[in-house]
Amino acid sequence: xxxxxxxxxxxxxxxxxxxxxxxxxxxxxxxxxxxxxxxxxxxxxxxxxxxxxxxxxxxxxxxxxxxxxxxxxxxxxxxxxxxxxxxxxxxxxxxxxxxxxxxxxxxxxxxxxxxxxxxxxxxxxxxxxxxxxxxxxxxxxxxxxxxxxxxxxxxxxxxxxxxxxxxxxxxxxxxxxxxxxxxxxxxxxxxxxxxxxxxxxxxxxxxxxxxxxxxxxxxxxxxxxxxxxxxxxxxxxxxxxxxxxxxxxxxxxxxxxxxxxxxxxxxxxxxxxxxxxxxxxxxxxxxxxxxxxx
Amino acid sequence: xxxxxxxxxxxxxxxxxxxxxxxxxxxxxxxxxxxxxxxxxxxxxxxxxxxxxxxxxxxxxxxxxxxxxxxxxxxxxxxxxxxxxxxxxxxxxxxxxxxxxxxxxxxxxxxxxxxxxxxxxxxxxxxxxxxxxxxxxxxxxxxxxxxxxxxxxxxxxxxxxxxxxxxxxxxxxxxxxxxxxxxxxxxxxxxxxxxxxxxxxxxxxxxxxxxxxxxxxxxxxxxxxxxxxxxxxxxxxxxxxxxxxxxxxxxxxxxxxxxxxxxxxxxxxxxxxxxxxxxxxxxxxxxxxxxxxxxxxxxxxxxxxxxxxxxxxxxxxxxxxxxxxxxxxxxxxxxxxxxxxxxxxxxxxxxxxxxxxx
Amino acid sequence: xxxxxxxxxxxxxxxxxxxxxxxxxxxxxxxxxxxxxxxxxxxxxxxxxxxxxxxxxxxxxxxxxxxxxxxxxxxxxxxxxxxxxxxxxxxxxxxxxxxxxxxxxxxxxxxxxxxxxxxxxxxxxxxxxxxxxxxxxxxxxxxxxxxxxxxxxxxxxxxxxxxxxxxxxxxxxxxxxxxxxxxxxxxxxxxxxxxxxxxxxxxxxxxxxxxxxxxxxxxxxxxxxxxxx
Numbered sequence: 001x002x003x004x005x006x007x008x009x010x011x012x013x014x015x016x017x018x019x020x021x022x023x024x025x026x027x028x029x030x031x032x033x034x035x036x037x038x039x040x041x042x043x044x045x046x047x048x049x050x051x052x053x054x055x056x057x058x059x060x061x062x063x064x065x066x067x068x069x070x071x072x073x074x075x076x077x078x079x080x081x082x083x084x085x086x087x088x089x090x091x092x093x094x095x096x097x098x099x100x101x102x103x104x105x106x107x108x109x110x111x112x113x114x115x116x117x118x119x120x121x122x123x124x125x126x127x128x129x130x131x132x133x134x135x136x137x138x139x140x141x142x143x144x145x146x147x148x149x150x151x152x153x154x155x156x157x158x159x160x161x162x163x164x165x166x167x168x169x170x171x172x173x174x175x176x177x178x179x180x181x182x183x184x185x186x187x188x189x190x191x192x193x194x195x196x197x198x199x200x201x202x203x204x205x206x207x208x209x210x211x212x213x214x215x216x217x218x219x220x221x222x223x224x225x226x227x228x229x230x231x232x233x234x235x236x237x238x239x240x241x242x243x244x245x246x247x248x249x250x251x252x253x254x255x256x257x258x259x260x261x262x263x264x265x266x267x268x269x270x271x272x273x274x275x276x277x278x279x280x281x282x283x284x285x286x287x288x289x290x291x292x293x294x
Numbered sequence: 295x296x297x298x299x300x301x302x303x304x305x306x307x308x309x310x311x312x313x314x315x316x317x318x319x320x321x322x323x324x325x326x327x328x329x330x331x332x333x334x335x336x337x338x339x340x341x342x343x344x345x346x347x348x349x350x351x352x353x354x355x356x357x358x359x360x361x362x363x364x365x366x367x368x369x370x371x372x373x374x375x376x377x378x379x380x381x382x383x384x385x386x387x388x389x390x391x392x393x394x395x396x397x398x399x400x401x402x403x404x405x406x407x408x409x410x411x412x413x414x415x416x417x418x419x420x421x422x423x424x425x426x427x428x429x430x431x432x433x434x435x436x437x438x439x440x441x442x443x444x445x446x447x448x449x450x451x452x453x454x455x456x457x458x459x460x461x462x463x464x465x466x467x468x469x470x471x472x473x474x475x476x477x478x479x480x481x482x483x484x485x486x487x488x489x490x491x492x493x494x495x496x497x498x499x500x501x502x503x504x505x506x507x508x509x510x511x512x513x514x515x516x517x518x519x520x521x522x523x524x525x526x527x528x529x530x531x532x533x534x535x536x537x538x539x540x541x542x543x544x545x546x547x548x549x550x551x552x553x554x555x556x557x558x559x560x561x562x563x564x565x566x567x568x569x570x571x572x573x574x575x576x577x578x579x580x581x582x583x584x585x586x587x588x589x590x591x592x593x594x595x596x597x598x599x600x601x602x603x604x605x606x607x608x609x610x611x612x613x614x615x616x617x618x619x620x621x622x623x624x625x626x627x628x629x630x631x632x633x634x635x636x637x638x639x640x641x642x643x644x645x646x647x648x649x650x651x652x
Numbered sequence: 653x654x655x656x657x658x659x660x661x662x663x664x665x666x667x668x669x670x671x672x673x674x675x676x677x678x679x680x681x682x683x684x685x686x687x688x689x690x691x692x693x694x695x696x697x698x699x700x701x702x703x704x705x706x707x708x709x710x711x712x713x714x715x716x717x718x719x720x721x722x723x724x725x726x727x728x729x730x731x732x733x734x735x736x737x738x739x740x741x742x743x744x745x746x747x748x749x750x751x752x753x754x755x756x757x758x759x760x761x762x763x764x765x766x767x768x769x770x771x772x773x774x775x776x777x778x779x780x781x782x783x784x785x786x787x788x789x790x791x792x793x794x795x796x797x798x799x800x801x802x803x804x805x806x807x808x809x810x811x812x813x814x815x816x817x818x819x820x821x822x823x824x825x826x827x828x829x830x831x832x833x834x835x836x837x838x839x840x841x842x843x844x845x846x847x848x849x850x851x852x853x854x855x856x857x858x859x860x861x862x863x864x865x866x867x868x869x870x871x872x873x874x875x876x877x878x879x880x881x
Contacts, residue, residue: 041750046849050849050850055834058834068836070750070831070833070836070837071833071834072750072831072832072833073832073846084740085738085739085740085741086738086739086740086744087738087739087740087749087750194849195849197849197850197851198848198849200851201851219850219851220851223851247739247740249739249747341784344787344788345787346784346787346788369790369792372787372788372789372790373790375788376788376789376790377788379781379784379785379788381781382781382785383779383781383782383785385782385785385799385802385803386802386803387802395786395789395791395799396789396790399786399789399790399791399792399795400790443789444789447789447790
């Protein structure tokens, strides 16, 4: 008799746990464990997610291929790690050096570029370091040598962060760690360790410069006290590529996604994206063309 | 075969020894009174009998089987033995659920449980409280719930630890009656620990006296009462007259003992030179105004030094070279016209003197 | 300060208008945390009963260790579960990473120490005589433990509510092993983190208000149920 309430309670709890667990799996989108559907996992750099591009393309792809698209947004560093571990099927990233390493390590067989835009060096309107109109390399050099302005770095191994490193290198500072240590000690170089949006807010609050992708900057512009300071120079080129992970488990659908992204219709959608909200397009489509160099 | 047999139990709690070489047996259907002062080890012994503790050494047999050290058998024994703890706790549920608990853990079906519980609640007079939360009851009612809960399984043995300490006389009477009733009707054996000799006398077939962790004397209540084997027992069971003396002579067990220069005769197996204690119960002493013409071998005259009435009895204290207390009826005290300072004669038989060695 | 007020207004608007997105996220949060709490309770209450009932060497030490894990960072638990469930990890074959089930497991693991520890201390608060009483009335060890749990049901209930509170308010585990996939593994907390990162501060705060409201309702509900008994 005493066993009864105990086991009743246990049974109810187990049932609740299982029901809720699996019901949670099925989610609102139907399917899941009870009714398995095709799922494709894409890890994307935050800039493609936070600008809303993926949210815009996702339903179109899902409809066309009858698949659930799971989009995981993280910095390029985390996205690549997911790809290496086989936890995602496809990556959309923008960090050429890391991508090449990823391929040479046999985690993917090719990088397919489908859009590009430019990074910007943004800063306060009064440009305390006086770097307006310089090349990106010279601008960074000036930031380092003069003590006119502060710089906020993502510091999170994202694509934007590795672009920043590449500019420092091109500007003649080969030892990035020594640079950041010295800069941090001198108080003009700050690592945010956060996403692009947070970093922009931080730079705005501190009256500092930072490197940003154009999409996120436009999305945030209205809340920021920042303007573009340096916006040209081939090193600022920001190419978005899609990579199929060899360890992923849904290769067929991954191929479909690449086909989708590079198709003429999607390319047009990408090219137009942003016109409505910002009055300018955020991305230039480039699938099927030679890799942009400037 | 005894229902429970206890052999050489020793129990230590940390550095404190609570039981020393305790052995005794409990027969089926017997009421065994365990008396002794607080801290004598009564509770520990009951806990051992109920398998709530394991002894440091020694064995407990139940129905001829060694139980000690076998968790499976211990649970089986607990299901045949019920114990009411000294300060019983009730579960934080209704009275009904409290009393039903032992039946539920034994896996009885709902119907049997309900019937049995109702019956026992009626017996102890708690029907009205059935739905009440047991934690809201008074001390006496709580004790009744605890007793009903212990009796509901018709145990073979009921262990009671000071069941009536701090109870009003009505509740006490009811609880004692209930215990006796279950003992008579179902042959339930009872071990009742109490520090009250009178309660032991009222209820018990046999009594064991515990002192400092030892079971010092076991016997019928009258035996314990009249012939304590130990000075501590004598004091505990209420022997008021305990005199010190030295044996002068022994002729065929009739001994002459020197008590502060007076000669007292007694029946005992003691030899000249033995230092002894003499126990004389106050009610065995006869009082008169003139030299008694009785067959009593001991007769002394003395002065009344104290007089106290309690109910229908009078307690008279006399100084006859040594102090004696006599218990007589109030009526005879009045007839004798006793008052403090008055001379009186005391007499008692040689057989009324119980001699204990030192 | 107007932002705080805006957040309240926005929260109210979202609740009143039953915004589809918000409702589904809130509902998912509630289900995942309820499931993880149930799972943890299922494990912690009997185990806590056993630990508190039995005496054994190292009991004190074990309890100290459990208490130390009260403050384990959620991201660490998230990382651990991620490494377990990742396809390259030992349990990768189950394919649970980035699913609600993974979040349930992760949260259950996260709240296990606090629920276990609080269950043990709840049970140790029960009069020791209850133990003797149940045993003396014929209960087996399991029955005695259950009776003690019932005696401490309010305190054990509080432990469960606290576990639920920690589960529904944590972000590290849900983020690491759920992946914050929209419509699938996005919970209130990960949505808040994402919105905050995107600069949607008022929306983020509004979701926070909704989360607190859910936690409040659950804890009030549990109290109500307990008081009725």
